[in-house]
Amino acid sequence: MPCSRAAAGPRRWRVNRLSSVLDRGSPAERFTASASAQGRFRSTEDCLHWLDEQRALQSYAVERVPFDRLQGWRFTDDTGNLVHHSGRFFTVEGLQVGLRPFRVPTWTQPIIVQREIGILGILVKEFDGVLHCLMQAKMEPGNRNLVQLSPTVQATRSNYMRVHQGRAIPYLEHFVAPRRGRVVADSLQSEQGGWFLHKRNRNIVVEAEDDVEVLPGFCWMTIGQVQQLLRLDDVVNMDARTVLSVMPFARPAADSGGADPFRSALIRSLDPEAASVHTVTDAISWLTENKARFELTQRRIPLLDTAGWHRGADEIAHVSGGYFSIVGVDVRARDREVAAWMQPLLRPAAPGRLAMLVRRIDGVLHVLLQARPAAGALDIVEAAPTLHCTPQTFRTLPTADRPQFLDYVLDAPQRQIRFDTWLSEEGGRFLHALNRYQIIEVEDTFPTTPPPNFMWLTVRQLMTLLRFGNCLNVEARSLLACLHTLW
Amino acid sequence: MPCSRAAAGPRRWRVNRLSSVLDRGSPAERFTASASAQGRFRSTEDCLHWLDEQRALQSYAVERVPFDRLQGWRFTDDTGNLVHHSGRFFTVEGLQVGLRPFRVPTWTQPIIVQREIGILGILVKEFDGVLHCLMQAKMEPGNRNLVQLSPTVQATRSNYMRVHQGRAIPYLEHFVAPRRGRVVADSLQSEQGGWFLHKRNRNIVVEAEDDVEVLPGFCWMTIGQVQQLLRLDDVVNMDARTVLSVMPFARPAADSGGADPFRSALIRSLDPEAASVHTVTDAISWLTENKARFELTQRRIPLLDTAGWHRGADEIAHVSGGYFSIVGVDVRARDREVAAWMQPLLRPAAPGRLAMLVRRIDGVLHVLLQARPAAGALDIVEAAPTLHCTPQTFRTLPTADRPQFLDYVLDAPQRQIRFDTWLSEEGGRFLHALNRYQIIEVEDTFPTTPPPNFMWLTVRQLMTLLRFGNCLNVEARSLLACLHTLW
Numbered sequence: 012m013p014c015s016r017a018a019a020g021p022r023r024w025r026v027n028r029l030s031s032v033l034d035r036g037s038p039a040e041r042f043t044a045s046a047s048a049q050g051r052f053r054s055t056e057d058c059l060h061w062l063d064e065q066r067a068l069q070s071y072a073v074e075r076v077p078f079d080r081l082q083g084w085r086f087t088d089d090t091g092n093l094v095h096h097s098g099r100f101f102t103v104e105g106l107q108v109g110l111r112p113f114r115v116p117t118w119t120q121p122i123i124v125q126r127e128i129g130i131l132g133i134l135v136k137e138f139d140g141v142l143h144c145l146m147q148a149k150m151e152p153g154n155r156n157l158v159q160l161s162p163t164v165q166a167t168r169s170n171y172m173r174v175h176q177g178r179a180i181p182y183l184e185h186f187v188a189p190r191r192g193r194v195v196a197d198s199l200q201s202e203q204g205g206w207f208l209h210k211r212n213r214n215i216v217v218e219a220e221d222d223v224e225v226l227p228g229f230c231w232m233t234i235g236q237v238q239q240l241l242r243l244d245d246v247v248n249m250d251a252r253t254v255l256s257v258m259p260f261a262r263p264a265a266d267s268g269g270a271d272p273f274r275s276a277l278i279r280s281l282d283p284e285a286a287s288v289h290t291v292t293d294a295i296s297w298l299t300e301n302k303a304r305f306e307l308t309q310r311r312i313p314l315l316d317t318a319g320w321h322r323g324a325d326e327i328a329h330v331s332g333g334y335f336s337i338v339g340v341d342v343r344a345r346d347r348e349v350a351a352w353m354q355p356l357l358r359p360a361a362p363g364r365l366a367m368l369v370r371r372i373d374g375v376l377h378v379l380l381q382a383r384p385a386a387g388a389l390d391i392v393e394a395a396p397t398l399h400c401t402p403q404t405f406r407t408l409p410t411a412d413r414p415q416f417l418d419y420v421l422d423a424p425q426r427q428i429r430f431d432t433w434l435s436e437e438g439g440r441f442l443h444a445l446n447r448y449q450i451i452e453v454e455d456t457f458p459t460t461p462p463p464n465f466m467w468l469t470v471r472q473l474m475t476l477l478r479f480g481n482c483l484n485v486e487a488r489s490l491l492a493c494l495h496t497l498w
Numbered sequence: 499m500p501c502s503r504a505a506a507g508p509r510r511w512r513v514n515r516l517s518s519v520l521d522r523g524s525p526a527e528r529f530t531a532s533a534s535a536q537g538r539f540r541s542t543e544d545c546l547h548w549l550d551e552q553r554a555l556q557s558y559a560v561e562r563v564p565f566d567r568l569q570g571w572r573f574t575d576d577t578g579n580l581v582h583h584s585g586r587f588f589t590v591e592g593l594q595v596g597l598r599p600f601r602v603p604t605w606t607q608p609i610i611v612q613r614e615i616g617i618l619g620i621l622v623k624e625f626d627g628v629l630h631c632l633m634q635a636k637m638e639p640g641n642r643n644l645v646q647l648s649p650t651v652q653a654t655r656s657n658y659m660r661v662h663q664g665r666a667i668p669y670l671e672h673f674v675a676p677r678r679g680r681v682v683a684d685s686l687q688s689e690q691g692g693w694f695l696h697k698r699n700r701n702i703v704v705e706a707e708d709d710v711e712v713l714p715g716f717c718w719m720t721i722g723q724v725q726q727l728l729r730l731d732d733v734v735n736m737d738a739r740t741v742l743s744v745m746p747f748a749r750p751a752a753d754s755g756g757a758d759p760f761r762s763a764l765i766r767s768l769d770p771e772a773a774s775v776h777t778v779t780d781a782i783s784w785l786t787e788n789k790a791r792f793e794l795t796q797r798r799i800p801l802l803d804t805a806g807w808h809r810g811a812d813e814i815a816h817v818s819g820g821y822f823s824i825v826g827v828d829v830r831a832r833d834r835e836v837a838a839w840m841q842p843l844l845r846p847a848a849p850g851r852l853a854m855l856v857r858r859i860d861g862v863l864h865v866l867l868q869a870r871p872a873a874g875a876l877d878i879v880e881a882a883p884t885l886h887c888t889p890q891t892f893r894t895l896p897t898a899d900r901p902q903f904l905d906y907v908l909d910a911p912q913r914q915i916r917f918d919t920w921l922s923e924e925g926g927r928f929l930h931a932l933n934r935y936q937i938i939e940v941e942d943t944f945p946t947t948p949p950p951n952f953m954w955l956t957v958r959q960l961m962t963l964l965r966f967g968n969c970l971n972v973e974a975r976s977l978l979a980c981l982h983t984l985w
């Protein structure tokens with residue numbers, strides 16, 4: 012028991028006399044300032060050029076391959092699960108899901124199982140008094156354009172424990188204890204509950220205290236620059252978006268909203284003292300209520316036993332052609348010195364639509380969130396965007412079975428749409444998983460009381476829920492990051 | 499899509515203009531006031547008498563029975579799991595656990611599986627301006643003294659969905675939506691991770707707006723009265739303690755601490771603005787770090803396949819005689835009109851020791867918490883008491899393998915012990931699971947820096963973590979409720 016008795020000299024506690032202020036104020040103000048700042052190293056346009064250059068430099072070819080040529084991977088004899096020969100990375104297995112109350116109370120499906128907790132980390136550092144993020148131009152085989160803007164570190168545990176023959180992961184030392192630098196945000200956050208079983212990553216932002224060498228493929232940008240790029244189609248990847256969403260922001264200065272009532276309401280929505288329809292206690296209770304209301308059972312089953320799913324030579328697909336398929340890809344670099352590999356990817360059958368309805372209530376912007384269960388959720392329900400679906404799935408269903416607000420979003424007039432961008436989900440696991448992300452301001456005649464699994468919350472309240480992890484799903488976090496680009 | 503288009507009349511948002519103040523201030527102040535108040539209906543001594551009367555009235559007999567006489571329960575042929583004939587309530591199954599880094603990296607054990615989310619709810623109501631809690635005198639077969647003080651409602655989902663032939667659960671309507679009354683706290687909180695797989699209950703406090711009829715077996719008490727009873731051995735049950743722990747408390751008035759530096763430091767520790775060693779962000783990061791550091795795998799296996807565990811005629815026990823055993827009990831009421839039943843219970847082999855070390859740091863009381871993994875944890879690690887163990891297990895182990903601070907707690911002089919009470923764990927699942935709960939103030943020579951899986955936090959910080967659920971284990975929550983009795 013080495014720690015209990017050793018005689019101690021005079022102790023020096025580093026007490027945070029103003030911890031609560033520091034916690035909400037000072038660093039958060041510096042993040043807000045960075046969101047309005049131009050970069051010290053490159054203009055935003057040059058950042059985009061740099062990304063194109065990196066795409067040219069890294070020059071990869073990704074090709075579909077049939078399963079019998081998918082080196083390193085095999086289907087096990089007894090279960091038909093798709094596994095790596097090392098037993099690590101991830102597996103594709105079967106999941107039997109029970110969900111009540113739900114349109115379909117029970118089904119089976121393939122699911123990606125990756126219980127390891129990976130790291131998504133952004134390193135920040137002040138230059139000339141302005142915080143910059145160290146962003147990476149990273150190739151992921153599932154991206155249509157291959158290279159997108161990524162966090163400083165984006166690594167599975169297998170990666171960073173060096174299960175495979177890869178090189179050390181640059182900058183990893185900033186994100187694992189014992190570390191130098193100051194942790195600004197650090198929580199476990201979920202990923203696609205329809206495609207992953209219990210998948211979470213650590214979302215972490217660390218402020219570097221020492222000099223940081225900029226390696227090839229990395230670039231310092233202000234938060235404002237990253238946000239400008241986030242408004243473009245398919246530039247900022249999912250992992251960068253979710254880390255952006257956990258950054259602390261203080262309320263921006265009042266005058267930055269100008270005469271635009273939407274922006275003014277958004278800025279007020281970041282204020283901890285803003286008038287809100289509900290309290291945070293109400294929000295937690297609403298999530299709790301919905302977790303108790305839905306009965307979700309999850310049972311891992313052999314991939315062979317998933318009903319309605321068939322394994323062909325080059326894909327595992329549903330008989331309907333819907334939902335998604337599992338395919339294999341061969342990833343090769345033109346530059347022979349860089350590693351090549353093969354891997355399975357999940358390929359969605361159709362693009363999704365993720366929309367947040369927002370509304371000014373007494374001058375404060377509120378976001379309409381949905382308590383939404385997911386097949387692979389760790390904790391039954393998370394807060395999701397107002398609309399979170401694949402419209403194609405519902406085309407043939409009667410109106411009563413269509414998701415709430417689907418028609419509203421599909422028919423929203425242009426003047427109400429505040430954000431509208433196509434963004435990719437994780438290109439390391441999903442092939443061409445492009446979704447349309449929208450933020451839509453509703454008109455005053457919009458019904459006052461939402462259905463019981465929906466709730467109006469302010470941006471500050473979303474940020475409070477986010478701090479603790481496991482409250483907002485990854486699509487809602489992406490949209491929160493998008494919403495932050497609008498103030 | 500019924501909700502999106504309906505023409506709406508002039509809307510009336512019930513906006514919380516001061517939601518953040520209300521959230522922390524006003525109701526919390528009323529809870530603090532109730533903690534210092536005597537009851538309007540009975541003195542605390544009378545409450546104790548009432549509990550004794552109820553014990554006499556309810557008059558149950560609980561007897562051990564061998565498994566072949568355990569009506570309603572059976573071992574399944576293929577797995578040997580112990581199940582109820584209805585398929586509900588709970589099962590006793592096998593669990594294969596992998597935990598790294600840990601003294602024992604892999605083991606198997608019996609585990610209680612009960613995935614349903616039950617309700618532990620306390621109804622509060624103001625009388626003469628003072629909040630009172632509607633407490634229940636409830637019999638649970640595993641309690642040595644059978645009847646203890648319980649929440650207003652303590653019900654599994656099977657219970658309240660009326661799977662068995664039981665009567666309606668009194669006061670349930672206050673805790674399930676749509677409800678009247680105001681939710682003061684409502685979160686999912688875990689229970690014994692060594693004995694339960696992924697078990698959680700909804701901890702909910704609701705303030706009644708209407709008149710409430712007091713049924714036999716129920717009694718209004720102030721929080722102060724419940725706290726006084728909590729200082730007695732084996733009176734307030736685990737379910738009441740965990741609901742007490744989620745109640746909001748504002749910082750008590752400064753003079754209530756008087757000249758006692760411990761009490762003054764404790765009172766300051768409830769202040770949101772108090773100086774603290776760490777921030778809440780640090781605390782969340784510390785839990786995240788430990789969740790990423792421990793690799794926990796859980797696989798449900800047949801109970802028959804648990805190595806080292808043997809099923810006899812009247813117990814399932816470990817060959818060492820340690821840990822716990824599974825036994826059956828027959829529960830009968832002397833009053834024939836009340837239901838009788840049989841059920842399995844988990845019987846710990848020896849009492850546990852749960853201790854919180856506390857320390858004044860710059861005049862503010864800090865609690866030393868441990869990030870502790872558990873076999874059946876839903877999310878790998880939770881914050882646990884400084885010492886959380888069964889001392890008997892470690893008697894024969896070399897010092898290096900003994901839990902941190904075990905010897906410190908065992909040898910603590912009386913003058914440092916601020917709270918010391920024997921309390922039972924859930925008597926509906928555990929037989930005579932008595933643990934010794936202690937709060938011990940360390941001396942100034944105590945080492946400054948704790949080991950990396952420990953952290954000093956203020957009481958207010960614990961309360962913040964608690965609001966979101968899944969952060970503090972049930973033993974830490976019990977000790978927080980005990981700590982609140984000391985201001």
